[in-house]
Amino acid sequence: MDAVAHPSTGTSRPTHRWGLGAFVLVEVVYLLASAAFSVFAPAGAPPAWLITLAIGVPTLVAAALAVGIARWRGNGARLDFRWQWSWRAIGIGLAFGVGGLFITLPAALLYQSIVGPDATSAVGGIFRDVRTGWPVAVVVLLLVAVIAPICEEVIFRGLLWGALEQRWGRVMAATVSTLVFALAHLEPQRAPLLLVVAIPIALARLYSGSLWGGIIAHQVTNLLPGIVLMFGLVGLLPAG
Template sequence: MSVSDGGPPGAAPGGPEPQPEAPSPWADPTSSWTVPDVAAGAPARVDGAPVSHAGAAAGPTQAAGSWPAAPAGLPPAAGSWSGQPAAGPHAAWPAAPAGLRQAPPGPYGSWLPPPRRGLAALAAPAAPRTHRWGLPAFLLAEAVFLLVSAAAGVLLIGGSLGSDGPPVDVWVFVVATAVPTLAAAAVAVAVTWLRGNGPRIDLGLTWSGRDVAIGLGLGFAGLFVSTAAAAVWVAIVGPDVSSAVGDALDGLRAPWPVALAVLVAVVLVAPFCEEILYRGLLWGAVEKLGAGPWLAFVITTVVFAFAHFELVRAPLLLVIAIPIGLARLITGRLGASIVAHSVNNLLPGIALYLMLVGVPLPAPA
């Protein structure tokens, strides 16, 4: 017995009629991406409504002729999934966003920044500034430094620094000079916790072997340059030009533990705190205002030189600050500049230690 012409194709003689085949989900224009949905000149649609690029890019390709997944690294605002796709079943991505370039190979590569050349290539890329603090935070920390310094000078030192007053106790002097710097650095760190992402992210307070190597290299190079610059400066200005700390401790003697405390304060404490304040907090505040790394380097270097309130030595301090700032500029972190600053302070710290324990030092030529 043959199957009648009107029977369904594939039906067995005398058997039950075959069930209709379930429709493919890819053929349903209200629930899936199909070729008609992305035809030329039509916006992308799902469930009968236009969708934005975020929805289209959320998953991989679902069917032949569907939208491809978003290229890796493309900023959400750069693509236009809901715009007019190019001719053909696949939509073409628009041109690279302003300031970015498409990485080869293929049309769906990552969006990368343009290659940096010249001096721009020397500086580490600036991290996005997402913190909520800015220049007022630096001014607050600097105000704390000045107020604590004034209070320490009155309460601890008094009139000892005057020419007619009694000699200052070395240990008291160490406390009176270290506490204001520590207080300012503490304010800087607290600001990053309260109004930002913490000192590691906001200030770049991280360390690596590369940072230490760069800090040592620039520190010793800066030490050589600053020593030569100091000799030239003494020849121009005269031998009486010295640091405020050297002037205050000149001619004093102290037990070796106290002298060692002076050495630690000059070589370790002061560089750590000053870098947090100037090339951490001030640097971040300047970049928050829209400045690039090089402008931040220039501003922080000049402010650092004049913030010591030693106008006669300001040009020399400017020379000293350049390699320290370069360490921060090249690495983008404070670890390198802290090391460079410590190396730069090493010889003055050793000289103060030897002077305090009574070892005679050669007089400048």
């Protein structure tokens, strides 16, 4: 298998045989899985556990498909997505995640003051006025703050990033994946805010040279909203 030089280290690494078509396939599968929950959902207001499944399962399926594509058509997620553990990547992810909060939190407050209640996230909107017990609420927190960031990073700054980087380089991969991340949530009202949120995550991925950098930064970004959502679900804060 051919190898290319890694831009940041100069060391060679094997190329892969998947590209942007793989990302499109993963996104289509995600949308179909999400639509399936909508079609087969029972009449009336769904319970919190079913909403959690409807949010989590399509994301997990899409990420699993991305990992499978890297294995079948490439060198596996560890190499193709730069999903290699290092304390340096964790430190960079934490630095950009925490540092990014000083930008994203004021931006979120400002955006909400301009847009109003519609500035809430899609997940927050779905769970609006929903109440449940602590077990499901904790699962929602884990989904929002731990699982979803891993899955989304695998898809956007693993699969999409890898397809773009192999053809156009790291800077183009960081730029385009950030734009696509903001648009792919299908929340036009929040797209500008999502773009701001995505920039520190992309920078963590770029400067760490590892998917873990983006994952950690993303998890830090999602932690506070996840905690607020959890307390809202058990009735300690306004839900949504």
